[in-house]
Amino acid sequence: MASSPSGALGALDPTSDRAVFRQIADQIREAIDKGRFKEGDKLPSEAELVEHYGVSRMTVRNSLSILQTEGLVVSEHGRGVYVRPRPPVRRLASDRFARRHREQGKSAFIVEAEAAGSKSEVDSLEVGEERPSQDIAARLGSPRRVLARRRRYLLDGRPVEFATSYLPLDLARNTPIAQPNPGPGGIYARLEELGHRLDHFDEEIKARMPTPQEVRTLRLASGVPVIHLIRTAYDTEGRAVEVCDTVMAADAYVLSYRLPAT
Amino acid sequence: MASSPSGALGALDPTSDRAVFRQIADQIREAIDKGRFKEGDKLPSEAELVEHYGVSRMTVRNSLSILQTEGLVVSEHGRGVYVRPRPPVRRLASDRFARRHREQGKSAFIVEAEAAGSKSEVDSLEVGEERPSQDIAARLGSPRRVLARRRRYLLDGRPVEFATSYLPLDLARNTPIAQPNPGPGGIYARLEELGHRLDHFDEEIKARMPTPQEVRTLRLASGVPVIHLIRTAYDTEGRAVEVCDTVMAADAYVLSYRLPAT
DNA sequence: CTTGCCCACTCGTCTATACGAGTATGCGTC
DNA sequence: GACGCATACTCGTATAGACGAGTGGGCAAG
Numbered sequence: 001m002a003s004s005p006s007g008a009l010g011a012l013d014p015t016s017d018r019a020v021f022r023q024i025a026d027q028i029r030e031a032i033d034k035g036r037f038k039e040g041d042k043l044p045s046e047a048e049l050v051e052h053y054g055v056s057r058m059t060v061r062n063s064l065s066i067l068q069t070e071g072l073v074v075s076e077h078g079r080g081v082y083v084r085p086r087p088p089v090r091r092l093a094s095d096r097f098a099r100r101h102r103e104q105g106k107s108a109f110i111v112e113a114e115a116a117g118s119k120s121e122v123d124s125l126e127v128g129e130e131r132p133s134q135d136i137a138a139r140l141g142s143p144r145r146v147l148a149r150r151r152r153y154l155l156d157g158r159p160v161e162f163a164t165s166y167l168p169l170d171l172a173r174n175t176p177i178a179q180p181n182p183g184p185g186g187i188y189a190r191l192e193e194l195g196h197r198l199d200h201f202d203e204e205i206k207a208r209m210p211t212p213q214e215v216r217t218l219r220l221a222s223g224v225p226v227i228h229l230i231r232t233a234y235d236t237e238g239r240a241v242e243v244c245d246t247v248m249a250a251d252a253y254v255l256s257y258r259l260p261a262t
Numbered sequence: 263m264a265s266s267p268s269g270a271l272g273a274l275d276p277t278s279d280r281a282v283f284r285q286i287a288d289q290i291r292e293a294i295d296k297g298r299f300k301e302g303d304k305l306p307s308e309a310e311l312v313e314h315y316g317v318s319r320m321t322v323r324n325s326l327s328i329l330q331t332e333g334l335v336v337s338e339h340g341r342g343v344y345v346r347p348r349p350p351v352r353r354l355a356s357d358r359f360a361r362r363h364r365e366q367g368k369s370a371f372i373v374e375a376e377a378a379g380s381k382s383e384v385d386s387l388e389v390g391e392e393r394p395s396q397d398i399a400a401r402l403g404s405p406r407r408v409l410a411r412r413r414r415y416l417l418d419g420r421p422v423e424f425a426t427s428y429l430p431l432d433l434a435r436n437t438p439i440a441q442p443n444p445g446p447g448g449i450y451a452r453l454e455e456l457g458h459r460l461d462h463f464d465e466e467i468k469a470r471m472p473t474p475q476e477v478r479t480l481r482l483a484s485g486v487p488v489i490h491l492i493r494t495a496y497d498t499e500g501r502a503v504e505v506c507d508t509v510m511a512a513d514a515y516v517l518s519y520r521l522p523a524t
Numbered sequence: 525c526t527t528g529c530c531c532a533c534t535c536g537t538c539t540a541t542a543c544g545a546g547t548a549t550g551c552g553t554c
Numbered sequence: 555g556a557c558g559c560a561t562a563c564t565c566g567t568a569t570a571g572a573c574g575a576g577t578g579g580g581c582a583a584g
Contacts, residue, residue, distance in 0.1 A: 019567060045534060056569045069331045069484070071471045078534050078576030094521050198523035207469035207487045207512035209333045222331070225469045225487035225512070233523070250469035250487070257467070257519050259356050261460035261495070281537060307564065318539045340546030340564050547564070
């Protein structure tokens with residue numbers, strides 16, 4: 001019997017008051033947890049599950065949709081339902097913007113990716129002036145217009161993050177910061193050259209489900225949340241000189257911070 | 263016409279190749295975004311949406327389930343489907359474990375909650391010895407057994423976080439740390455009294471969808487991810503003296519870190 | 525061998541129907 | 555007024571069927 005495609009799955013408990021589609025989801029989840037289905041494995045097809053459990057197709061689909069929203073499986077039209085492979089993870093260390101890392105010329109993203117043995121790219125770089133949202137304006141000291149730098153990052157061909165930096169116009173206009181490529185060390189190096197010595201960053205982190213637009217941009221599987229990070233850079237005079245709004249695919253990141261105990 | 267319960271919603275585009283249930287979800291989502299349905303408002307009932315769009319009930323339910331997994335709405339059996347209210351948010355500052363905050367006697371959680379005007383509780387406190395998981399053991403320097411302190415935090419009656427602290431047994435056994443209530447300043451104060459002056463913390467942050475067990479423990483609405491934070495405390499000799507594994511309801515938290523630019 | 529088509533299999537969308545179960549309201553009884 | 559019950563309305567669970575659309579393999583024609 002274990003040779004059938006559903007061999008890793010048991011039978012329903014008709015005396016249970018747990019809904020049938022939940023029982024099916026439980027069994028498949030357990031089979032995945034215990035390794036009876038491994039990453040990338042194909043689950044039994046809907047038709048096979050219908051056969052195995054003796055239920056209707058919609059019930060099976062209901063079960064599978066639970067597992068999808070939990071991020072455990074992905075379905076591929078015309079092919080099957082697969083155990084979701086865990087992508088390689090990028091670690092973001094809290095010292096990634098330390099001054100010593102700015103010497104080398106490449107962007108922090110690419111340097112880190114190469115260190116981890118991954119190929120990375122930056123695409124759809126857009127630079128322009130715009131009116132800031134209320135939130136961004138408040139963080140930057142209420143400028144009427146800002147310079148916005150938008151870009152998307154890819155890791156081994158997969159989009160993992162998109163970010164927008166906002167800078168007050170009076171600070172960034174007619175500087176290398178307004179160029180698509182701001183030069184070695186990135187915009188933080190340029191800011192310091194312009195006399196804004198950086199003092200500290202504030203980072204705010206939230207997690208939530210993505211908007212449909214974010215699902216498209218990051219090609220997110222269902223059941224994958226996003227990490228929303230808003231970083232504000234302050235110079236030694238206490239002025240907010242940049243706000244960076246970043247949305248990351250949560251399954252591709254671990255954030256790491258080191259805090260003094262004092 | 264705007265007096266009908268579905269007055270905030272438009273009509274379907276039969277020429278679109280976008281699936282009907284997605285179009286319906288799009289319209290409801292837009293109505294929520296634009297404030298035509300506000301937080302806590304009741305959406306039109308499934309029957310009313312069936313009537314309004316002229317589709318079958320399963321199609322409407324399909325649309326609503328999309329919005330549920332996006333965390334936009336919650337359904338209540340026998341009552342209706344409601345725009346999900348945004349709960350009050352707890353801000354966790356990166357200096358929350360600073361030594362100066364440990365003087366006052368109360369736990370960091372309760373002090374912060376009261377400052378924000380919320381009522382907070384800690385429940386289901388369990389303290390005991392156990393064998394550590396591989397991951398925890400690795401972080402603590404591979405002790406064979408550890409002291410585990412589990413507890414759940416509630417904010418205004420709602421569970422928002424549960425956490426487990428692990429400490430090497432040789433360090434915690436027969437000390438106030440092994441008591442349910444470790445005394446003023448919490449276990450960090452006790453560790454320092456025991457001669458382990460704290461040097462720094464490492465925090466690792468991930469976000470993901472909750473397991474069914476976490477859904478129960480935190481009473482999570484569907485479409486709400488969790489933030490998984492693992493903090494390791496090091497003493498001045500470089501020894502890992504505690505690992506704290508925390509799972510938080512993502513809709514209840516904003517994490518905040520301040521980083522030096524040096 | 526290569527090309528192109530057909531077909532089987534997969535998941536996606538949608539309909540129509542039935543009954544169960546939780547909630548709230550109003551009404552009648554006490 | 556307080557209580558309990560009937561009822562209407564809500565969402566939850568499940569069935570059976572139909573057709574569409576993407577994928578991949580096999581087979582026949584070239």
